[in-house]
Amino acid sequence: MTEATAEAAERAAPQAPTARMPLGWLLLAPSLVFLLAFTYWPMAQSLAQSLRIETFGTDAISWGFGNFGRLFDDASFRRAAVNTGIYAAGTIVPAIVLALALAVGLEAATRFNALLRSVVFFPVLLPLVAAAALFLFVFLPGIGLLDYHLAMIGADRTNWLGDPDVALWSLIALTVWKNAGYYMLFFLAGLQAVPHDLHEAARLEGAGAWGRFRRVTLPLLGPTLAFVSVIALINAVIQVDHVVVLTKGGPSDSTNLVLFYIYQQAHENYDYGKAAAATVISLAALLALSALSLRTLERGAHYES
Amino acid sequence: MHRLRTIAAAGALALAFGGAAAAETKIELYFPVPVEGKLASEMRNLMERFNAEHPEIDVTAVYTGSYDETNIKTRAAIKAGRPPAAVIMSANFILEYQINGEIEPLDPLIEASGETPDAWMGRFWPALHGNARFADHVWAAPFHNSTPLVYYNKAHFAEAGLDPEDAPDTWQELVDAAKALTKRDGDRVTRYGFMLPGNYDYLGWIMTALAMSNGGLYYNPDFGGEVYYDQPSMLGALTFVEDLIEKHKVTPAGVTDGKAVSTAFFAGDASMVILSTGSLSFIRENMKEPYGVTFVPRNVRNAVAIGGASLMMPKGLTEEQKAASWTLMNWLTSPEISGHWSRFTGYFAPNREAYDLPEMKTFLAANPDAQVALDQLAYARSWFATFNTVAVRKALEDEVQAVMSDKIQPAEALKAAQAKADEIMAPYVAQTALKLPQ
Numbered sequence: 001m002t003e004a005t006a007e008a009a010e011r012a013a014p015q016a017p018t019a020r021m022p023l024g025w026l027l028l029a030p031s032l033v034f035l036l037a038f039t040y041w042p043m044a045q046s047l048a049q050s051l052r053i054e055t056f057g058t059d060a061i062s063w064g065f066g067n068f069g070r071l072f073d074d075a076s077f078r079r080a081a082v083n084t085g086i087y088a089a090g091t092i093v094p095a096i097v098l099a100l101a102l103a104v105g106l107e108a109a110t111r112f113n114a115l116l117r118s119v120v121f122f123p124v125l126l127p128l129v130a131a132a133a134l135f136l137f138v139f140l141p142g143i144g145l146l147d148y149h150l151a152m153i154g155a156d157r158t159n160w161l162g163d164p165d166v167a168l169w170s171l172i173a174l175t176v177w178k179n180a181g182y183y184m185l186f187f188l189a190g191l192q193a194v195p196h197d198l199h200e201a202a203r204l205e206g207a208g209a210w211g212r213f214r215r216v217t218l219p220l221l222g223p224t225l226a227f228v229s230v231i232a233l234i235n236a237v238i239q240v241d242h243v244v245v246l247t248k249g250g251p252s253d254s255t256n257l258v259l260f261y262i263y264q265q266a267h268e269n270y271d272y273g274k275a276a277a278a279t280v281i282s283l284a285a286l287l288a289l290s291a292l293s294l295r296t297l298e299r300g301a302h303y304e305s
Numbered sequence: 306m307h308r309l310r311t312i313a314a315a316g317a318l319a320l321a322f323g324g325a326a327a328a329e330t331k332i333e334l335y336f337p338v339p340v341e342g343k344l345a346s347e348m349r350n351l352m353e354r355f356n357a358e359h360p361e362i363d364v365t366a367v368y369t370g371s372y373d374e375t376n377i378k379t380r381a382a383i384k385a386g387r388p389p390a391a392v393i394m395s396a397n398f399i400l401e402y403q404i405n406g407e408i409e410p411l412d413p414l415i416e417a418s419g420e421t422p423d424a425w426m427g428r429f430w431p432a433l434h435g436n437a438r439f440a441d442h443v444w445a446a447p448f449h450n451s452t453p454l455v456y457y458n459k460a461h462f463a464e465a466g467l468d469p470e471d472a473p474d475t476w477q478e479l480v481d482a483a484k485a486l487t488k489r490d491g492d493r494v495t496r497y498g499f500m501l502p503g504n505y506d507y508l509g510w511i512m513t514a515l516a517m518s519n520g521g522l523y524y525n526p527d528f529g530g531e532v533y534y535d536q537p538s539m540l541g542a543l544t545f546v547e548d549l550i551e552k553h554k555v556t557p558a559g560v561t562d563g564k565a566v567s568t569a570f571f572a573g574d575a576s577m578v579i580l581s582t583g584s585l586s587f588i589r590e591n592m593k594e595p596y597g598v599t600f601v602p603r604n605v606r607n608a609v610a611i612g613g614a615s616l617m618m619p620k621g622l623t624e625e626q627k628a629a630s631w632t633l634m635n636w637l638t639s640p641e642i643s644g645h646w647s648r649f650t651g652y653f654a655p656n657r658e659a660y661d662l663p664e665m666k667t668f669l670a671a672n673p674d675a676q677v678a679l680d681q682l683a684y685a686r687s688w689f690a691t692f693n694t695v696a697v698r699k700a701l702e703d704e705v706q707a708v709m710s711d712k713i714q715p716a717e718a719l720k721a722a723q724a725k726a727d728e729i730m731a732p733y734v735a736q737t738a739l740k741l742p743q
Contacts, residue, residue: 055732056732056733056735057733057735057736058736136562136564137568140569141565142557142574143568143569143572156493157493157494157557159557159558159560159561161562162559162560162561162565163558163559163560163710164559164710164712247504249505250504250505250702250703250706251503251559251560251707251709251710252703252706252707252710253703264696267377267380268693269693269695269696269729270693
């Protein structure tokens with residue numbers, strides 16, 4: 001009897017998915033409430049604010065795309081957008097290459113490798129704010145850690161954070177140092193899933209180390225690479241702690257990133273319309289890029305199951 | 306019967322005390338820590354003392370970060386309908402709260418305590434009045450104030466053949482001394498004669514001091530919609546900065562953060578630096594070599610802008626909170642507390658009477674650097690405050706930073722800064738100076 005009803009239930013279930021809907025919603029509710037309250041509602045508010053046009057000293061409100069027009073006319077915004085592009089490319093590519101190299105290099109589970117992995121992973125444990133505060137003194141011209149050692153090999157002093165041509169690259173270097181260990185962790189996990197016999201087979205066929213990496217490891221790490229790329233992209237847009245601590249976007253906006261620009265518009269200029277317009281633009285760009293990168297990378301990825 | 310009466314009396318007493326405890330007014334004080342040093346823990350100590358002396362008030366001191374962050378948090382609290390009862394606010398932000406109608410004028414409270422606004426303001430140094438009393442009302446009580454000051458390494462002076470007791474008074478003397486103090490190894494500079502902080506906020510304040518020393522005003526103290534960036538006084542000041550870097554090569558190119566400037570001074574990497582008087586205690590504690598302080602040198606006249614913070618009271622408080630906040634403000638600006646905080650931080654005490662107290666006289670005798678800072682007050686003026694102060698300041702700072710990195714020439718830079726500042730202030734100007742009879 002029990003077998004029969006169970007079978008009947010199984011057969012009946014796909015026909016009546018709505019019967020299970022309330023339970024589904026109930027199970028989803030806790031996270032949905034938080035998502036709605038802290039993600040989708042603020043997004044909707046930002047969108048509304050970006051279309052709302054207020055005039056100082058009057059209560060008049062109109063609606064339209066005026067905030068977006070003013071945003072694109074603002075040289076500081078264009079500068080911040082370009083900086084964010086350079087910063088994203090400059091942090092994502094080197095951090096991933098470095099993380100991948102470290103993961104492959106430190107894959108074998110020896111005691112020495114375990115130590116090295118901890119060393120590489122250490123910067124991840126440090127909050128970005130604290131790392132930035134430390135780097136203020138690393139980057140000090142002339143007397144900082146970096147210049148002190150560079151002077152030994154005869155290099156002149158460099159104003160790492162105060163030269164508009166160098167400052168953004170200093171922040172990029174700090175970010176790569178900070179994030180490479182984190183991404184390495186994902187690649188190490190991904191490497192565990194690469195079947196050993198494939199390597200064996202490749203070796204028997206006479207493939208060298210580079211060939212095995214290129215033909216076996218890398219394709220099989222596809223899903224990990226896709227995941228890490230998206231994480232790295234999001235990090236490049238949402239991490240600005242070091243900008244706040246080290247440069248406040250200066251000198252002359254040379255290290256200003258879009259997120260910090262939004263902060264400045266909202267809290268220094270009280271221009272909430274422009275801040276909201278910039279928020280909407282960066283959200284749209286982020287969504288489009290995530291969708292694009294997930295799709296293209298997943299298409300090329302080999303899933304093993 | 307007798308016993309019963311005792312019990313009743315005890316009960317009444319308990320009720321009375323219970324009532325008193327319930328009537329204790331709870332208020333919050335937002336306070337920033339703008340300079341290096343142990344200011345936050347000392348503020349906690351002060352509040353414990355205030356609460357012990359005033360059982361009817363319970364103040365919680367809330368640390369709110371830098372001046373700019375304190376401004377943001379105060380605005381957020383006002384928007385949320387839960388304003389703090391008192392805020393130690395950067396003195397040049399007070400104007401914006403007045404423009405936005407978010408601040409309580411203090412005149413009614415002053416008059417209720419039986420004083421006139423003139424008499425009440427009279428206790429503060431005259432240089433501080435401009436940022437606290439404007440538009441016909443008193444808006445703030447000066448709490449701790451500063452001016453820029455030149456700190457110099459006496460050992461370096463002696464080594465370079467300069468008289469350690471004769472610091473530069475003019476821009477010419479500053480350049481001459483800086484040239485003598487700068488050390489080179491071929492083309493490489495191994496020690497800079499002069500450094501100034503170039504980070505946002507600090508740079509604007511230093512440029513104000515230089516423009517003022519060059520006869521300028523920087524901004525219109527009576528109208529928040531005008532700044533004087535594209536003017537000869539500012540052009541001279543900016544060209545002077547450019548010359549220090551590129552012509553005389555006694556100052557490093559690019560931006561040097563205020564923290565990097567003080568570190569360079571301690572490390573002997575810079576012989577003269579310009580920093581806030583608010584850093585006096587920090588420098589006194591950390592500087593190993595003998596140092597002296599002197600006024601910001603003049604080209605046309607001696608003049609600097611004040612800095613520092615004032616106590617303000619946001620709108621939207623209950624009568625009890627206002628009264629409690631008023632008691633707190635008067636306590637914090639009293640001669641004794643004013644003097645104590647001044648000795649602890651290095652800021653000067655805004656209350657002139659603080660300097661009549663014996664502790665202060667002993668302190669000044671032992672610390673002549675604090676006396677120099679005080680003497681410069683005679684030449685101090687109001688701090689720039691406009692509509693959207695921070696953005697208007699940044700308009701100049703971005704261009705000055707570009708000049709310091711040799712990206713643009715001073716005259717061109719100031720035109721750009723003026724245009725940007727005018728654009729930022731345009732909405733306010735349209736509602737005020739350009740709002741004409743129809």
